[in-house]
Amino acid sequence: MVDHLERMRAIVAQAVAEARRAANGSGARLTAIDLVAYGETDPAVVAHLFAEASRGTEAEGAVVAVTQAGSRYICWNCCGLRFESDDGICPNCGEDALEIPEEIGFGLGRVTVSG
8 A cells, every 4th residue: 555645755855855955055945845746646635745744844834836747657668758648658759658656646846945
């Protein structure tokens, strides 16, 4: 069984690490995070998971935006390209790609630091 909260905790940890790297000791902090909901994943559920997983972390209180995206694919026929698509056809080689598993229903898009 997939533990979505644990997966989101890992994303929060990655977002915090990215924000620290971007701040580069300047004192800036994580102020916003963009998440992606893939396939049938409900963006409201993703936002709720983030709120729960970020409690007590440097990400708590960050503005959250969740974008709904199509299914994610990876093409092992040519260059290993990861892409979003409705049909799973690689835009580079035109071959069928493999869909990334359904249990990977959300991901980190971007973090914003300011201050």
